[in-house]
Amino acid sequence: MDAAVIHxxxxxxxxxxxxxxxxxxKDPFIVIEPTAIVDVCRFLRDEPDLRFDSLSNQxxxxxxxxxxxxxxxxxxxxxxxxxxxxxVDAPRDDPKVPTVEGVWKAANWLEREIYDLLxxxxxxxxxxxxxxxxxxxxxxxxxxxxxxxxxxHGINTRRESPLR
Amino acid sequence: xxxEGFEVEVQQVGKPGLETEEMTLNMGPQHPxxxxxxxxxxxxxxxxxxxxIPDVGYLHRSIxxxxxxxxxxxxxxxxxxxxxxxxxxxxxxxxxxxxxLGGIEVPKRGEYCRVIAAELNRISSHLIAVGCMxxxxxxxxxxxxxxxxxxxxxxxxxxxxGARLTYNYMRIxxxxxxxPPNYAxxxxxxxxxxxxxxxxxxxxxxxxxxxxxxxxxxxxxxAEVAINYNLVGPxxxxxxxxxxxxxxxxxxxxxxxxxxxxVGKGEVGTVGxxxxxxxxxxxxxxxxxxxxxxxxxxxxxxxxxxxxxxKFKPPAGDAYVxxxxxxxxxxxxxxxxxxxxxxxxKIRTGSFSAMSIIDWMSRGLMIADLxxxxxxxxxxxxxxxx
Amino acid sequence: xxxxxxxxxAQGYFPGIPRNLVYAGGMLVFTVIVVVVFVFLVxxxxxxxxxxxxxxxxxxxxxxxxxxxxxxxxxxxxIKLFLKEDLVPAQADARLFRLAPYIVVLGFLTAFxxxxxxxxxxxxxxxxxxxxxxxxxSLVVVGILMxxxxxxxKWSLIGGIRAAAQIVSYEIxxxxxxxxxxLLTGTLSMQGIISQQGWAPHTWFVFNNPFTFAAFxxxxxxxxxxGNRTPFDLPEADTELVAGFVTxxxxxxxxxxxxxxxxxxxxxGAVVTTLFLGGWQIPPVTSGPVLxxxxxxxxxxxxxxxxxxxAMWIRATLPRVRVDQLMSVCWKYLVxxxxxxxxxxxxxxxxxxxxxxxxxxLMVLAGLALAWYFFRRVAFHLRRARVRxxxxxxxxxxx
Numbered sequence: 001m002d003a004a005v006i007h008x009x010x011x012x013x014x015x016x017x018x019x020x021x022x023x024x025x026k027d028p029f030i031v032i033e034p035t036a037i038v039d040v041c042r043f044l045r046d047e048p049d050l051r052f053d054s055l056s057n058q059x060x061x062x063x064x065x066x067x068x069x070x071x072x073x074x075x076x077x078x079x080x081x082x083x084x085x086x087x088v089d090a091p092r093d094d095p096k097v098p099t100v101e102g103v104w105k106a107a108n109w110l111e112r113e114i115y116d117l118l119x120x121x122x123x124x125x126x127x128x129x130x131x132x133x134x135x136x137x138x139x140x141x142x143x144x145x146x147x148x149x150x151x152x153h154g155i156n157t158r159r160e161s162p163l164r
Numbered sequence: 165x166x167x168e169g170f171e172v173e174v175q176q177v178g179k180p181g182l183e184t185e186e187m188t189l190n191m192g193p194q195h196p197x198x199x200x201x202x203x204x205x206x207x208x209x210x211x212x213x214x215x216x217i218p219d220v221g222y223l224h225r226s227i228x229x230x231x232x233x234x235x236x237x238x239x240x241x242x243x244x245x246x247x248x249x250x251x252x253x254x255x256x257x258x259x260x261x262x263x264x265l266g267g268i269e270v271p272k273r274g275e276y277c278r279v280i281a282a283e284l285n286r287i288s289s290h291l292i293a294v295g296c297m298x299x300x301x302x303x304x305x306x307x308x309x310x311x312x313x314x315x316x317x318x319x320x321x322x323x324x325x326g327a328r329l330t331y332n333y334m335r336i337x338x339x340x341x342x343x344p345p346n347y348a349x350x351x352x353x354x355x356x357x358x359x360x361x362x363x364x365x366x367x368x369x370x371x372x373x374x375x376x377x378x379x380x381x382x383x384x385x386x387a388e389v390a391i392n393y394n395l396v397g398p399x400x401x402x403x404x405x406x407x408x409x410x411x412x413x414x415x416x417x418x419x420x421x422x423x424x425x426x427v428g429k430g431e432v433g434t435v436g437x438x439x440x441x442x443x444x445x446x447x448x449x450x451x452x453x454x455x456x457x458x459x460x461x462x463x464x465x466x467x468x469x470x471x472x473x474x475k476f477k478p479p480a481g482d483a484y485v486x487x488x489x490x491x492x493x494x495x496x497x498x499x500x501x502x503x504x505x506x507x508x509x510k511i512r513t514g515s516f517s518a519m520s521i522i523d524w525m526s527r528g529l530m531i532a533d534l535x536x537x538x539x540x541x542x543x544x545x546x547x548x549x550x
Numbered sequence: 551x552x553x554x555x556x557x558x559x560a561q562g563y564f565p566g567i568p569r570n571l572v573y574a575g576g577m578l579v580f581t582v583i584v585v586v587v588f589v590f591l592v593x594x595x596x597x598x599x600x601x602x603x604x605x606x607x608x609x610x611x612x613x614x615x616x617x618x619x620x621x622x623x624x625x626x627x628x629i630k631l632f633l634k635e636d637l638v639p640a641q642a643d644a645r646l647f648r649l650a651p652y653i654v655v656l657g658f659l660t661a662f663x664x665x666x667x668x669x670x671x672x673x674x675x676x677x678x679x680x681x682x683x684x685x686x687x688s689l690v691v692v693g694i695l696m697x698x699x700x701x702x703x704k705w706s707l708i709g710g711i712r713a714a715a716q717i718v719s720y721e722i723x724x725x726x727x728x729x730x731x732x733l734l735t736g737t738l739s740m741q742g743i744i745s746q747q748g749w750a751p752h753t754w755f756v757f758n759n760p761f762t763f764a765a766f767x768x769x770x771x772x773x774x775x776x777g778n779r780t781p782f783d784l785p786e787a788d789t790e791l792v793a794g795f796v797t798x799x800x801x802x803x804x805x806x807x808x809x810x811x812x813x814x815x816x817x818x819g820a821v822v823t824t825l826f827l828g829g830w831q832i833p834p835v836t837s838g839p840v841l842x843x844x845x846x847x848x849x850x851x852x853x854x855x856x857x858x859x860x861a862m863w864i865r866a867t868l869p870r871v872r873v874d875q876l877m878s879v880c881w882k883y884l885v886x887x888x889x890x891x892x893x894x895x896x897x898x899x900x901x902x903x904x905x906x907x908x909x910x911x912l913m914v915l916a917g918l919a920l921a922w923y924f925f926r927r928v929a930f931h932l933r934r935a936r937v938r939x940x941x942x943x944x945x946x947x948x949x
Binding site: 307309360368532533 | 604607608609610704705708781783784865866867868869870871872873874875931934935
């Protein structure tokens with residue numbers, strides 16, 4: 001099933017909550033409203049023709065110029081061997097997105113990583129705490145305006161950058 | 165960095181009148197058998213675990229953020245360090261995602277060189293996985309035999325690209341150097357003496373009663389759970405799912421090569437136990453040897469790298485590429501903004517998903533089984549943390 | 551030794567001193583000689599031999615720098631361990647922590663009092679010899695538990711408790727496997743057991759009847775478990791518990807524990823040789839006392855050290871069992887089997903009090919058939935591995 005057909009299915013079911021799509025890109029994607037993402041994902045997983053039973057990847061991208069943090073979901077279906085990309089935009093100041101952990105358990109750690117590195121709060125997540133950074137770290141490193149703290153537990157972080 | 169966040173509630177277990185407590189153990193960052201720097205907080209009732217909570221991040225080097233500073237070409241050596249045991253696949257993934265973004269086509273000979281390097285690396289990575297698994301179960305000898313073979317592969321790869329661990333062999337658009345002269349003879353000579361050795365392993369350890377007892381029916385992962393948790397690679401195939409990126413989302417020259425996909429069948433226990441994951445890796449090495457023989461026969465002449473501008477500026481957009489690495493389907497997601505530095509890179513590795521399932525799997529296992537589970541999932545710390 | 555001391559007193563060497571004091575002093579001196587000259591040397595050299603044997607099995611060379619062929623490696627290791635810093639963890643129970651290695655060493659050294667190196671080379675031929683060994687080697691459990699507990703380290707504690715469970719459980723099949731031999735000989739004394747065997751294989755107790763043959767294998771397996779050797783080395787499983795109960799030990803204390811382990815291997819070999827393989831019995835080729843003593847000592851040493859090598863070989867080959875599998879092997883399989891052996895031997899002794907020579911010869915043939923089958927499998931594997939074509943499989947033990 002290709003992206004256009006999937007887009008039609010979603011549009012038929014969720015109408016206005018499917019905000020946008022770009023089917024000509026290298027990886028065709030569909031933009032969904034944040035509040036609808038859990039229902040859309042559950043629909044995509046359970047619908048027999050679609051059966052997107054695995055969340056291949058979930059990343060966050062910080063678009064500082066546009067003022068949003070975009071969560072990108074790459075879904076894959078093992079029975080039908082097709083894939084689709086979903087995108088969700090959240091405002092940069094207070095990014096909140098409902099969690100899809102109830103749909104795919106793989107989202108547990110993926111969302112924890114996005115919370116840790118980008119500061120997106122996933123509502124309903126069972127265990128939202130930092131994954132890669134230490135528990136007492138301040139700030140979210142992957143943000144474009146992240147500035148390293150001066151020191152961490154007595155270790156000085158100010159040194160000449162060897163790049164650029 | 166002690167136990168904050170791990171909610172240590174002391175539970176009273178056991179019959180009333182006999183006060184017992186749960187024991188909280190720290191299988192710390194330094195441990196002879198966590199593969200790399202991983203930490204588990206184990207809550208155990210004697211030998212039986214209630215849960216094993218992983219704590220990762222000890223090897224976090226912010227490689228993804230570094231990509232935004234060094235640019236497309238400059239990031240290639242960094243990709244080696246994402247998974248240094250199977251570094252060729254990371255190189256290939258990065259090369260493929262940049263080529264997809266920039267619309268570059270790799271010449272045929274370059275693709276064949278990539279596949280040869282990658283399959284050799286798959287064999288050596290599986291040798292480490294299998295050898296370390298056997299060592300963790302307690303038998304010392306097959307570990308050394310596996311490393312003896314790995315030394316030979318390292319010699320072959322050193323001849324190819326100069327390095328034994330972090331190769332930096334591939335470039336955007338192809339590979340850096342062509343195969344050295346007489347390489348085919350050397351690889352075929354190696355394969356001729358390697359393939360019978362896999363039978364030797366089966367005699368030595370695979371069907372050994374003690375080994376089978378340790379692994380059969382331990383940590384069974386049914387296929388639906390494996391897919392839900394997004395397990396990939398030999399872990400997924402060990403649970404019975406017939407899926408391999410090389411076969412089902414083919415890339416490079418894999419459509420022209422013939423190979424089988426070994427799948428776990430529950431030979432000595434249930435489908436999806438530790439033994440299945442182990443035997444899938446053993447069989448995959450045989451299949452890689454088959455692929456290498458075909459490559460050596462079919463490789464055409466020609467250039468090995470396409471013309472890529474020095475300041476590589478792919479058009480704005482994003483791309484997602486999957487590579488079947490030794491540890492499974494590695495996903496590379498790159499967002500480009502039209503400049504010569506990537507806007508965002510995300511690497512989703514097989515070990516990341518495998519770590520997330522360990523907590524679920526470890527309920528009710530023994531501490532000795534946790535070691536078997538970690539090594540059967542082939543978790544490598546740098547892949548989890550990047 | 552008592553006879554030797556008697557002859558010295560008769561020659562007038564210790565005038566005026568009470569007899570028992572002479573015995574006590576003399577035996578103390580002999581013990582010290584045996585311990586220092588023999589036990590420490592053998593335990594030390596065993597560490598080197600083990601590393602060399604493993605290396606050859608693992609396609610590598612092993613220690614070969616210190617001394618000719620690396621033979622002084624154990625000395626270098628011992629000196630290094632002596633020079634290490636003496637650490638007692640701050641939160642550990644210091645008194646027990648310091649005491650534990652000595653109890654373990656005491657447990658295994660005391661057993662050497664009754665090991666019969668020759669027909670008159672035994673420090674004290676106690677009339678409860680074999681039970682004395684079993685009893686005294688149980689002291690090791692106390693030491694290991696102390697070590698595990700006092701280290702104030704949860705991993706050590708798990709190792710110590712596993713060791714206690716394991717050693718205490720496997721004492722039972724060990725003891726039960728000794729019973730058939732006691733039924734055959736009617737004595738518990740080590741020299742007594744050996745003197746009822748002869749130098750020829752068909753007179754050894756292992757080939758006496760099928761039940762003692764089975765008891766031999768059960769005894770060897772349980773003794774390996776007693777000595778914390780793979781496949782039963784869970785207490786010090788270094789890939790699970792860091793180093794088990796010796797995690798917090800360094801320097802000389804560490805040396806004590808591992809001396810005890812390798813020395814224990816020798817005791818296992820010695821007891822197996824005494825009970826089942828005819829001990830120091832040699833064919834009557836000479837009558838000179840010194841030559842006889844030397845030959846007997848060499849026979850005993852070769853036989854017991856062979857079993858040490860077999861234990862090393864098993865350790866290099868087999869993986870480790872899990873704790874619950876360990877317990878089930880002991881209680882569900884070895885103990886009933888050992889009981890069956892006792893019953894069988896009891897019936898045998900009633901039926902044939904003087905032994906049945908035909909069965910003994912048949913058992914020798916059975917043993918030879920087993921050995922022949924084993925070597926045929928070895929030859930098959932060597933052929934299949936095409937050893938001569940593969941340059942890196944050195945069959946020579948010398949690098």
